[in-house]
Amino acid sequence: MNKNIHNLRVDYRKFKLNEKTLPENPFELFSKWFNQILKSDILEPNAMVLSTSSKNKPSSRVVLLKQFDEEGFTFFTNYESRKGRELAVNKNAVLLFYWMDFERQIRIEGKVKKVPRKESELYFNSRPLESRYGALASEQSKILLDRKFLLNKINKLKIKYGDHPPLPDNWGGLKLVPDYFEFWQGRENRLHDRIVYKKYGKNWKIYRLYP
Ligand SMILES: Cc1cc2nc3c(=O)[nH]c(=O)nc-3n(C[C@H](O)[C@H](O)[C@H](O)COP(=O)(O)O)c2cc1C
Known part of the structure; x- marks a missing residue:
């Protein structure tokens, strides 16, 4: 075991999150961050951790974000995989992005549904043979x-x-439709900014969490 792990420490100072300049809609903030990441040279900026659970036993894995719009976030997979089977019994899931170079993390919680067959077909046929x-x-x-x-x-x-x-038949898109976002921006001395958007009916309520 490496004895020096406890000395690994990075202080985060690159960006801030300020309530006064936040958009009302979390998708807007997601787009802003994502576009910044896309312009950088980060590898696989669309890689995200998907967590699912069934029978109170969580499981996580990386998948690639392939589409997003004002409704949700879409990835493609095998519906009979472990994640697919877990989502069939429990639609609640979490997506997590971690962009180290930007000292940022986003948690997105919601329910997952299958995308229309036509959409899956369109994406499938765009993939390399x-x-x-x-x-x-x-x-x-x-x-x-x-x-x-x-x-x-x-x-x-x-x-x-x-x-x-x-x-x-067993392959296609799944879309997570969010009701909760948490944007995490690393700050100095571990006093990070954490801003939550929580959905009530059609509206998003914004609040800050202790780091
Ligand atoms: C960078 C990266 C991207 C991946 N993208 C996908 C993806 O888009 N869809 C997918 O089904 N699996 C993807 N995988 C593989 C999954 O992490 C996982 O091994 C697989 O989906 C089986 O997971 P499950 O047994 O939990 O269902 C990716 C893995 C990595 C490391």
Whole structure:
């Protein structure tokens, strides 16, 4: 074990969050932050941790944000994966972005729903051919006894479908529709800014949390 971990300490000083200049709508603040991140050279700025749970047992994994609008945040996955199965019994989930270089974290809580089939099809067909075959062949999160088995399966599917693999029934978009955002901006001496947007009916209430 590395004895020096307790000495690892970074002081955050780059940005602030000020209530007086905040937009009323959290999607606006998300867009502002996300656009800043997109302009930077951060790798995979759209990577986010998705947490789900069933039977009071949480699980987390990284997925890629592929679309967002005023309703919610969409990623694509296998509906029969562990996350898919957990979401089928409990729609409540959390997305978490951590952008280290900007000393920022965003937590987004809400309920997840499937996106319309047409939307999934559109996205599926925009993916590179090999990724489409990956989605078609992978029984995501099930036990795979040998990698060769998966590669053989892909080869057989390629013979069958050529350049046009179909969108698998068990694969597509999921959209988290938020009712809670927390924007975290690292500040000096651990006195970070934490601003919450919580939805009541159609309105967002804004408040600050102790760091
Ligand atoms: C950077 C990164 C991006 C990923 N993007 C996705 C994604 O968009 N969709 C997905 O299903 N899995 C993605 N994964 C894989 C997941 O983290 C996870 O291994 C997989 O979805 C199975 O998770 P589950 O068993 O909890 O369902 C990504 C992993 C990493 C590290």
